Amino acid sequence: MANIQAQQNQAPPPPPPQPRDKHKEFMSHKPPNYSHSVDPLHADDWLKEVEKMLDIAQCNDREKVMYA
Template sequence: MAQNMQNMGQENGNAPPYVRDKRGEFLKGHPPIFKHSVDPLQADDRLRAIERQLEIAQCDDKEKDLYASRQLQGAALDWWDSFHFGRTEANPITWAEFCSAFRSHHMPVGLMKLKRKEFLALKKGSMTVAEYCDKFIQLSWYAPTEVDEDGKRQELFMEGLNDGL
């Protein structure tokens, strides 16, 4: 039957509509499975890796929640089931809500503040410029309002460099 429908579309000069397999594209990138981590920064790294794959697959909010939650197992899946079950709103969970809830559960607020302070105090010191740049980029994730504009980001970067450069 499907073959007949496809042939009919071709006979009329209409090509069958192309349907993207976003889930297949998402999984093709091998997004990590997350169960539990003793290191909260590892939980955040996993979430960001999943988020990158969702962006590549061009998923919408509903698909992001659906696909990302399927990458959770063990204790992380228990958290998700509890979070999802405990919601009283009829509206679907947005990706921003998912990320916020995930981070607030898996990453203590104190750690986020510590990483932000570490970023703001970052100096090149004995690091090479490349090492400093890598560290700057890595830690800037924890201070989004300080680097939300290119000028602010450049100023902070330059402040951390040695005077001799």
């Protein structure tokens, strides 16, 4: 009987953590758009900046392709 009362007095377990919305987190950094440039260094700069934002959001390789 005491065992049952002790179990009833315990707090319920916390709910499982909610999954992070990595896309929303990535987009919150306002990633730059890339359309066209004759200078290949512009594309390289864009790619480096977007990769940095994807890394901050802790995206896996599949998510990186989808979000970019």
